Amino acid sequence: MTNRRTFLQTAAGAVLASACQPTTQRDQSAQAPGQVPLIISTWNHGLAANAEAWAVLQKGGSLLDAVEAGVRISEADPKVDSVGYGGLPDRDGRVTLDACLMTGDGRCGSVAALEHILHPISVARQVMEKTPHAMLVGEGALRFALANGFAKQNLLTPEAEATWREWLKTAQYAPRPNAENHDTIGLLAVAASGQLAGACTTSGLAYKMHGRVGDSPIIGAGLYVDNEVGAATATGLGEAIIRVVGSHAVVEAMRAGHSPQAACRLVAERLLKKNPNSPNLQVGFLAVDKDGRHGAIGLQKGFTYALHTSAGNQLFDAEPLLP
Ligand code: GLY
Secondary structure, three states: OOOHHHHHHHHHOOOOHHHHOOEEHHHHHHHOOOOOOEEEEEOOOHHHHHHHHHHHHHOOOOHHHHHHHHHHHHHHOOOOOOOOOOOOOOOOOOOOEEEEEEEOOOOEEEEEEEOOOOOHHHHHHHHHHHOOOOEEEHHHHHHHHHHOOOOOOOOOOHHHHHHHHHHHOOOOOOOOOOOOOOOOEEEEEEOOOOOEEEEEEEOOOOOOOOOOOOOOOOEOOOEEEEOOOEEEEEEEOHHHHHHOOHHHHHHHHHHOOOOHHHHHHHHHHHHHHHOOOOOOOOEEEEEEEOOOOEEEEEOOOOOEEEEEEOOEEEEEEOEEOOO
């Protein structure tokens, strides 16, 4: 199963050895004015996603192409057990995927509870581009994907199946902060023009009830993008993020004049207040404004994020809200 630290060393370490030691977010944001273009994404596996998204931009690809290509790296990586192929299944042993993307002009597409498709983010893009809808779920999303050329495949790897079978022995579920099983990738991009796009994709909470949908495919909860202001994405316990419509709340706080860091903190504090009796709750927010300033907060220590600018691709520890 994925160990985020070893993944960092194997996948991204080859790209950027200097990126292997997270530095503190406060150091970074204190020194860094806005930088564009910029790619930012959640967790250690964000490094490899950033590198791909950056390469697409360098080749003249669109922002949408970049964010989609970036998160497809995590979706296809069997070692990332919280996204796509290799993701831990629900309690019935079924891998069900949630994903969305959005551009700063308000276009968006989303799929939820989608099974058997390697790249839910690409199905979400087709929902946006080929239908009059914003979101398809479950059987309807699968039918749409198959009708649009996506292949059906088994996403449950032997490793994920073995972990699930072990879990079945007790079938106890309790959220844990930064568990290796719960690391959604949310990726935001700011172009040199100040335009924005984002993508978010996950296999959701391990051993969830079949049919459970988290924040990640819900526009406004797991992701929100507005060219007039900036963008935000979330990771962590989806139910808590949905209750505060987290990503939208962060963007609206920036619209009201808060910096990306202050906006993330404000919404994290609001979320914490609504969950006073959840000592292990972990949620992380990332935000960027259209000038390329960024913010990052985790409720607990341990939330890392990857930042790619013209200076390179590097991993940082987000500021924890709790001591
Ligand atoms: N943040 C992902 C989920 O709760 O499903």
